[in-house]
Amino acid sequence: MKGLSRDRWWSVLVLLPSVLLLAVFVYGFIGRTIYVSLTDWGNDPAQALAATPIIRWVGLANYQDLFTGFLQVRFRQELVNTIFFTVFFILGCLGLGLGLALLLDRNPKGEGLWRTLFLFPMSLSFIVTGTIWRWMLQPQGGLNQFPTVFGLPPGSFGWLSSTDAIWQFDWNKLPLLTAVVVALVLVWLAVRALRAADRARAVISGLCAALLLGWALFVGPNVKILPAPELHGFNLALIGIIIAAVWQMSGYTMALYLAGLRGIPEELREAARVDGASEVGMYRHVVFPLLSPITLSAMIILGHISLKIFDLVYAMAGPDNTYTSVPALNMYLTSFRQNQFALGAAIGTILLILVAVVIVPYLRSAFRSEEGHA
Amino acid sequence: MTTTLPTTTAAPTSRKGRVGRIGLYVLLLLGALFFLLPVYLLVATALKTPDAINLATTWQWPRVLNWQSFVEAWAKVGGNLGNSLFLAVTSTILAALLGSLNGYALSKWKFRGAHFLFALMLFGMFIPYQAVLIPLFQFVKALGLYGSIWGLILAHVVYGLPITTLIFRNYYAEVPDALIEAATIDGAGFWSIYRQVVWPLSLPAFVVVIIWEFTQVWNEFLFAATLTNTSSQPVTYALSQLAGGQAVSWNLPMAGAILAALPTLLVYILLGRYFVRGLLAGSVKG
Numbered sequence: 327m328k329g330l331s332r333d334r335w336w337s338v339l340v341l342l343p344s345v346l347l348l349a350v351f352v353y354g355f356i357g358r359t360i361y362v363s364l365t366d367w368g369n370d371p372a373q374a375l376a377a378t379p380i381i382r383w384v385g386l387a388n389y390q391d392l393f394t395g396f397l398q399v400r401f402r403q404e405l406v407n408t409i410f411f412t413v414f415f416i417l418g419c420l421g422l423g424l425g426l427a428l429l430l431d432r433n434p435k436g437e438g439l440w441r442t443l444f445l446f447p448m449s450l451s452f453i454v455t456g457t458i459w460r461w462m463l464q465p466q467g468g469l470n471q472f473p474t475v476f477g478l479p480p481g482s483f484g485w486l487s488s489t490d491a492i493w494q495f496d497w498n499k500l501p502l503l504t505a506v507v508v509a510l511v512l513v514w515l516a517v518r519a520l521r522a523a524d525r526a527r528a529v530i531s532g533l534c535a536a537l538l539l540g541w542a543l544f545v546g547p548n549v550k551i552l553p554a555p556e557l558h559g560f561n562l563a564l565i566g567i568i569i570a571a572v573w574q575m576s577g578y579t580m581a582l583y584l585a586g587l588r589g590i591p592e593e594l595r596e597a598a599r600v601d602g603a604s605e606v607g608m609y610r611h612v613v614f615p616l617l618s619p620i621t622l623s624a625m626i627i628l629g630h631i632s633l634k635i636f637d638l639v640y641a642m643a644g645p646d647n648t649y650t651s652v653p654a655l656n657m658y659l660t661s662f663r664q665n666q667f668a669l670g671a672a673i674g675t676i677l678l679i680l681v682a683v684v685i686v687p688y689l690r691s692a693f694r695s696e697e698g699h700a
Numbered sequence: 701m702t703t704t705l706p707t708t709t710a711a712p713t714s715r716k717g718r719v720g721r722i723g724l725y726v727l728l729l730l731g732a733l734f735f736l737l738p739v740y741l742l743v744a745t746a747l748k749t750p751d752a753i754n755l756a757t758t759w760q761w762p763r764v765l766n767w768q769s770f771v772e773a774w775a776k777v778g779g780n781l782g783n784s785l786f787l788a789v790t791s792t793i794l795a796a797l798l799g800s801l802n803g804y805a806l807s808k809w810k811f812r813g814a815h816f817l818f819a820l821m822l823f824g825m826f827i828p829y830q831a832v833l834i835p836l837f838q839f840v841k842a843l844g845l846y847g848s849i850w851g852l853i854l855a856h857v858v859y860g861l862p863i864t865t866l867i868f869r870n871y872y873a874e875v876p877d878a879l880i881e882a883a884t885i886d887g888a889g890f891w892s893i894y895r896q897v898v899w900p901l902s903l904p905a906f907v908v909v910i911i912w913e914f915t916q917v918w919n920e921f922l923f924a925a926t927l928t929n930t931s932s933q934p935v936t937y938a939l940s941q942l943a944g945g946q947a948v949s950w951n952l953p954m955a956g957a958i959l960a961a962l963p964t965l966l967v968y969i970l971l972g973r974y975f976v977r978g979l980l981a982g983s984v985k986g
Contacts, residue, residue: 336890337809340801344861345817351858352824355832355839362834426731432724442972443732449968449975450961451919453936457943457957458738461745461950467755468741475759573735581976627982634828637921641940657830662837662926671834678831685826693819 356678363388363671374665388672394551401673402497404653406558408680411568411652412632418572419628420621423579428609430580431587441584445577452574456641459570460486463642485566486643486650494559502546509538561649567642571635579624586620587613626688633680653677742954746770750949766951773942773955780938781959787849787934788917791856796909798857799864803905804898806865807872808880809890818869825862825982829922840927847929855923860916864909867981871905872898904974911971912978915964935960 366388367381368374392398426444430437447455462468463485470481484490495503512535519528590613598608636654643650645659653673661670745753746769748762806814829836836855837846845851875898883893924937939960943953968975 333884333890334809334811337805338811340805340890341817344798344802344865345821347858348821348824348861351832351836351855352827353820355835356827358835359831359833422731425727429724429728429731434724434728440728440732442969443735445972445976446965446968447735448979449915449964451921451936451964453919453921453940454957454961457939457953458742460943461954462738462741464755467758471755471758472737474756573738578979581979585980630826634830636830637936637940640921641943644944654828654830657833658922658925661834667834670830674828674830674833677828681826681828685823689819689822689826693815 359671359674359678362668363675365668367671368661368665368667369669371665374667384668388669389676391669392672392676399556400648400651401653401656402556403558403561403648404651404656407561407564407650408633408652410560411564411571411635412629414565414568415571415575415632416625416628418568419576419579420624422572422576423581423624424583424617426576426580427583427587430584441580444580447574448577450574452635452637453641455570455574456638459566459573460642463566463570484563486563486647488562489649491557491559491561494557497556497558498550498552501549501551502542505538505542505546509535509542512538563643563647563650567639567650570642571632571638574638575628575631579628582620582624583617586617590616623688626684629684630681633677633684742957745950746954746958748951750951753950769951769955770959773952773959776942776952777935777938777956777959780933780935783849783932784918784934784936784960785963787852787856788914791853791860791917792910792913794853794857795860795864795913796906798861799909800868800902800906801894802861802865803868803870803872804894807869808875808877808893808898818865822862822866824859825866829859833922833926836923837926846927847932849928849932851927852923852932852934855927856917856920860913863916863978863982864913867909867912867978868902868905870981871902871908875901907971908974908977908981911967911974912981915967915975918964 364383364385365381366384367379373379373381392401430440434440464470465484465487466480469485470483472481474480512531516528516531516535519525519531594612594616595608598612603611634654636652636658639650639652639655645651645655645663654677657670657673657677660666660673741758744759744761747765747767749764749766749768752762752764752766806818840846840851840854843851843854845854879897880893883897888896918934919936920934921936921940924934925940928934928937939953939956942956
């Protein structure tokens with residue numbers, strides 16, 4: 327027993343350096359970033375790189391500046407870009423990855439070769455991918471010239487240079503829109519709770535939804551966070567970057583789905599066929615439901631990658647193209663080119679919150695189920 | 701095929717099956733086209749002379765192959781490739797060794813709260829590095845390591861720990877506990893079990909971790925751009941500078957991109973199976 331406890335001490339001792347390092351480098355640094363984001367460090371250029379800068383506490387002023395400040399239009403467009411980028415990137419990777427996995431699951435000849443082909447971009451860095459696709463998407467070259475190979479006229483789409491946007495909305499309406507969306511989610515939760523006969527939860531959700539909707543009806547329309555209307559939407563120049571990102575990452579979803587498909591026992595499919603299910607019906611009622619946990623994992627992994635992505639944008643459109651920029655890129659430029667550390671820290675904190683919303687529930691559920699097994 | 705199955709129903713399905721097979725290969729070829737077109741353009745452009753690069757003839761294969769671009773690109777990024785190699789090898793070895801010990805301690809010497817501790821560690825794998833970049837920069841500077849490759853190595857080792865620990869932990873979980881118990885009964889302790897039982901079994905996990913971590917470090921850009929200066933910059937940063945200018949002739953960045961991509965590409969082509977295993981481990985379930 328004595329030896330055993332000494333072994334346990336060794337295991338703790340072995341873990342200690344890593345735990346300490348991560349405690350400092352992850353949690354300590356996050357705390358420090360949050361602190362910096364609440365100061366004015368670097369807002370006065372003279373103080374930014376001073377040996378002992380005068381740093382004042384300014385509370386949430388940097389955040390307020392980012393969301394409502396006259397000079398931070400770029401950041402707001404970036405937030406919108408990130409949302410659109412994430413949605414289309416995830417849809418593209420899931421669709422293409424699932425499609426390719428379904429094809430490979432039919433055991434074509436040379437399966438290993440196909441798989442290698444679809445997955446190789448994963449081994450490249452976003453900088454390499456970005457460099458290649460930057461050339462692919464030159465406004466007068468690359469993809470736009472591709473039709474000429476078949477004797478057709480060249481295309482004219484402004485891949486990385488377009489300044490057009492679709493689905494625009496007024497930033498002033500953001501509180502209103504947010505309130506409506508949250509209220510609708512609450513209504514949905516209330517209905518679900520009602521169906522599950524959970525009256526307390528239904529009443530609370532319903533009340534909150536009613537409050538929000540009431541606010542949206544009577545107060546929301548008069549709330550103005552900016553002096554003038556400010557339109558943001560889905561910039562078409564992002565399409566090229568989304569294609570390149572899908573090119574790089576869809577092999578990942580393919581690998582995930584293929585592993586999932588191979589894990590479905592053949593007997594299950596046979597049983598469905600014997601029961602008279604058509605091929606399509608078999609996929610719809612047997613295969614796809616079994617793949618849905620994989621879809622969820624893939625969405626979470628891809629989602630956190632897309633929220634953090636910036637090297638691809640940097641390499642494809644350059645750091646100064648505001649139409650295609652993302653917060654992760656802005657954070658780097660604000661902090662290390664303009665030396666506005668507090669503002670950069672605020673953007674970093676916002677990014678962290680976005681990623682944590684996706685990742686924390688995921689980690690929690692992953693470890694709760696594991697703890698259950700143990 | 702010499703069974704008594706009625707052949708009348710087999711004929712239509714096989715024709716349908718043949719159409720299906722052709723459709724399958726057509727779709728696969730289309731997919732392959734999407735993945736290979738950029739590569740064709742990359743190689744074709746890298747092999748053209750600067751004056752042969754013109755937007756209208758983008759897709760033509762060069763008439764004369766010009767290998768000079770690779771020589772020029774090597775002159776510009778060769779040193780950075782060396783930096784990347786040193787950086788990736790050193791950080792990978794350190795992160796793998798620490799990860800192996802962590803994984804062993806976490807999976808074979810479970811203590812209360814080990815799961816929770818591990819989840820806390822794992823969070824470090826997912827955070828956007830922008831959220832720690834400013835303090836990291838200050839810290840590395842305070843250590844006097846700013847601009848040296850060692851600051852970068854430190855960052856990569858620390859932020860590589862979650863994934864290496866994860867892979868080893870999941871791998872060691874498969875090692876039967878009975879083996880460990882038998883060794884304890886024979887009087888072996890923490891270290892002798894690691895050396896004599898766990899370490900000899902670890903090779904496959906090391907291969908996965910090394911390949912995965914090497915690729916990640918080689919391809920990383922944010923730390924490279926923030927923590928180093930010209931003498932110690934890895935190749936991703938050098939390539940971004942090479943390709944970033946407006947008036948560049950495109951043969952040079954394309955050749956540079958090939959040089960920067962080759963090491964990880966070769967690793968992937970030669971050892972793809974282990975690469976995919978690391979990839980799947982990244983989605984937490986082992």
